[in-house]
Each structure stands twice: as structure tokens, then as C-alpha cells.
Amino acid sequence: MRNKQWLLAVLPFFLFSCVSTKKFKDAEAKNAEITSKYSTLLGEYNDCMKQKTDLNTQKATTDNDNSNLRNQIADLQKQNDFLKQNSTTMLNQLESLSVLSNSQAESVKKSLESLGAKDMYIQNLQSSMAKKDSLNMALVMNLKGAIGNLDDQDINIKVDKGVVYIDISDKLLFKSGSYDITDKASVVLGKVATVLKNQPDIEFMVEGHTDNVAYKGSGDLIDNWDLSVKRATSVVRILQNKYGITPSKMTAAGRGEYVPLTGNGSAQDRAANRRTRIVILPQLDQFFKLLEQPK
Known part of the structure; x- marks a missing residue:
């Protein structure tokens, strides 16, 4: 009789211990799964940040190239403005003359047409440079995307x-x-x-x-x-x-x-x-x- 009473007293303790061990193992497995997912996501995040850094570096290089070309364009614009100013002065001087030969008038006309063409060339050059840079960056991004990490x-x-x-x-x-x-x-x-x-x-x-x-x-x-x-x-x-x-x-x-x-x-x-x-x-x-x- 005493043995039965002892068994009834101890049995709940063992049952509780088995249940707690199972819950602990389940929690431990779930924690390992979460840790694995976290590591995977962290790796993907680091890869994304590295790609972002690379693209920023490429953008900085492109911006520097564009800055140099803009400086060249600004120099051309200054030369163009100078030529325009000289042409205006020349026209004012010619207007004061009593006689302007046909050959002189044609020469002035061609000079002005040349200046207009130069203006258009500069504008087209700026537009073409921007388009070419955009195409190159798109190509780089497509290549990086295709190759992966x-x-x-x-x-x-x-x-x-x-x-x-x-x-x-x-x-x-x-x-x-x-x-x-x-x-x-x-x-x-x-x-x-x-x-x-x-x-x-x-x-x-x-x-x-x-x-x-x-x-x-x-x-x-x-x-x-x-x-x-x-x-x-x-x-x-x-x-x-x-x-x-x-x-x-x-x-x-x-x-x-x-x-x-x-x-x-x-x-x-x-x-x-x-x-x-x-x-x-x-x-x-x-x-x-x-x-x-x-x-």
C-alpha cells in the first residue's frame, strides 16, 4: 500500500519532466530555424548593401566624367559668346559705312550662321552625353543583375x-x-x-x-x-x-x-x-x- 502511495506521488513529477523536455526541444529547434533564417536574411542584406556601394562608386565616376565634359562645354560656350560679341561689334561698324559690298555681306551672314550651328551642336552634345551615360549605367545594372552575387x-x-x-x-x-x-x-x-x-x-x-x-x-x-x-x-x-x-x-x-x-x-x-x-x-x-x- 505504501508503495502505491509513493508511486502516485512521484508519477506527476516524471510526467511534468517529460512534457517540459519536449517543449524545450521544440523551442530549441524553432530558435535554430529562426537563427538560420536571420543569418540568410543578414547575408542577403549585406549583398544588397555591397551592390549599393558599387553602384554609388560607378555613379561618382560617371558624375566626375560628366563634370569634366560640362567644363569643356562651358569653355566652348564662352568662346561662342565671345565670337557673338565680336560679330555684333563688326555689324555695328559695318552699319556706319556708306557702302557694304555683296561679298562682305555674305561673309557676315555665314559667320552668324556658323555661330547658330555651334550653339545647336553644344546643346546636342549635352543631350547625347546624358543619353550615352544612361545607356551605360543600364547595361552595368543588367549585367550585375544577371550574374548575381x-x-x-x-x-x-x-x-x-x-x-x-x-x-x-x-x-x-x-x-x-x-x-x-x-x-x-x-x-x-x-x-x-x-x-x-x-x-x-x-x-x-x-x-x-x-x-x-x-x-x-x-x-x-x-x-x-x-x-x-x-x-x-x-x-x-x-x-x-x-x-x-x-x-x-x-x-x-x-x-x-x-x-x-x-x-x-x-x-x-x-x-x-x-x-x-x-x-x-x-x-x-x-x-x-x-x-x-x-x-
């Missing part, structure tokens, strides 16, 4: 002096001393190709770059010149044969070790110099068409 050490997209550059590290594209495209690189090039194909008027150059360490491999390669050229042609072949980029829109070039991003004093610097660069070539003919007067 790939490490900037592996791929970097920027605008410099009105030209769009895409730098891809060779550790992503090739194995050391090789010019065979890796599977991972092929996927990245496919994303770049998707954006470029949507811009049918774009032409670009693929440049191969190496560090200054002499090539010591064997086979058909002689030196870094050869290696850089072979890597550039490997990229354009992938873009043409696998992703359908029109070959007439592409140029392959090898720059060897002679256009480094930085010195070659450390392993990190040499790694930065080993890269493949896609240069979106400026369409000067299209740019100047923007300046033409409508017929």
Missing part, C-alpha cells in the same frame, strides 16, 4: 570614362597555365552572353591578361603572349558556339603581362593581373548620329 574578386563590372569593362579572374575561367574554359566559367559567360545578345548594336573586345611570371609549360604555347591570346580566343569561341553571339561583334586580343592592374610584387597582385577583360566598345558612329540634325 558572385564575389567581386572573381568578376568586376564598371564604367570608366564612358566605357563598360567586365573583368573576370583567370582562377574562375581557367586552370593554371591552361586555356580550357572551366564548367563554372561557362555558366558565368552564359549569363553575360544573355545580356549582350539583348543589345544587338553592341560590339566588344575580349582581352587576355597574364602576370609577369614567365610561362614554363609545354605544348603549343611559347610564352605569356601566346597564353593570353589563346585564353581570349577560347572565350569568344564559347560565346559564339555555345551562346550564339554574332562573331562579327567580337574581337579577341592578347595583352600578355604588359597592361597590369597593379604591380606584380605579391601573389595577390599577380592574381589580380591574371584576368580576362570584356571591353564594350564605344559606338562612335552611333554617338555622332545623335548629334545630327533631323532632316
Whole structure:
């Protein structure tokens, strides 16, 4: 009888302990899930802030380029105003003359027409510059969006002096001393190709770059010149044969070790110099068409 009374007294304690342990484990699992989601969201937030910083840097560069061009335009405007003032003075002097020959009158007329054309040229130049900058920034944002959150050490997209550059590290594209495209690189090039194909008027150059360490491999390669050229042609072949980029829109070039991003004093610097660069070539003919007067 006493044993039964003892069992009845202790049994609720064990039942309460089991229930509490289960609740604790459930809470612990839920806390781990929340922590995991928080880490994921924090990573996405940091990626967004990094992209924002990159775009702000690109915008600052573009604003600086625009500022320089505005200064040039202001100088042209001053010269134009000076010429206008001189023309007005000249007309006033001619009005005081009793005789104005036909040839003199025609010369003055042409001078005034030239000034008017120069005014229009300056206005069109300002408008064309703004349009070109907008198109370049839109292209950069499309490329960044297509590629995603790939490490900037592996791929970097920027605008410099009105030209769009895409730098891809060779550790992503090739194995050391090789010019065979890796599977991972092929996927990245496919994303770049998707954006470029949507811009049918774009032409670009693929440049191969190496560090200054002499090539010591064997086979058909002689030196870094050869290696850089072979890597550039490997990229354009992938873009043409696998992703359908029109070959007439592409140029392959090898720059060897002679256009480094930085010195070659450390392993990190040499790694930065080993890269493949896609240069979106400026369409000067299209740019100047923007300046033409409508017929």
C-alpha cells in the first residue's frame, strides 16, 4: 500500500519532466530555424548593401566624367559668346559705312550662321552625353543583375570614362597555365552572353591578361603572349558556339603581362593581373548620329 502511495506521488513529477523536455526541444529547434533564417536574411542584406556601394562608386565616376565634359562645354560656350560679341561689334561698324559690298555681306551672314550651328551642336552634345551615360549605367545594372552575387574578386563590372569593362579572374575561367574554359566559367559567360545578345548594336573586345611570371609549360604555347591570346580566343569561341553571339561583334586580343592592374610584387597582385577583360566598345558612329540634325 505504501508503495502505491509513493508511486502516485512521484508519477506527476516524471510526467511534468517529460512534457517540459519536449517543449524545450521544440523551442530549441524553432530558435535554430529562426537563427538560420536571420543569418540568410543578414547575408542577403549585406549583398544588397555591397551592390549599393558599387553602384554609388560607378555613379561618382560617371558624375566626375560628366563634370569634366560640362567644363569643356562651358569653355566652348564662352568662346561662342565671345565670337557673338565680336560679330555684333563688326555689324555695328559695318552699319556706319556708306557702302557694304555683296561679298562682305555674305561673309557676315555665314559667320552668324556658323555661330547658330555651334550653339545647336553644344546643346546636342549635352543631350547625347546624358543619353550615352544612361545607356551605360543600364547595361552595368543588367549585367550585375544577371550574374548575381558572385564575389567581386572573381568578376568586376564598371564604367570608366564612358566605357563598360567586365573583368573576370583567370582562377574562375581557367586552370593554371591552361586555356580550357572551366564548367563554372561557362555558366558565368552564359549569363553575360544573355545580356549582350539583348543589345544587338553592341560590339566588344575580349582581352587576355597574364602576370609577369614567365610561362614554363609545354605544348603549343611559347610564352605569356601566346597564353593570353589563346585564353581570349577560347572565350569568344564559347560565346559564339555555345551562346550564339554574332562573331562579327567580337574581337579577341592578347595583352600578355604588359597592361597590369597593379604591380606584380605579391601573389595577390599577380592574381589580380591574371584576368580576362570584356571591353564594350564605344559606338562612335552611333554617338555622332545623335548629334545630327533631323532632316
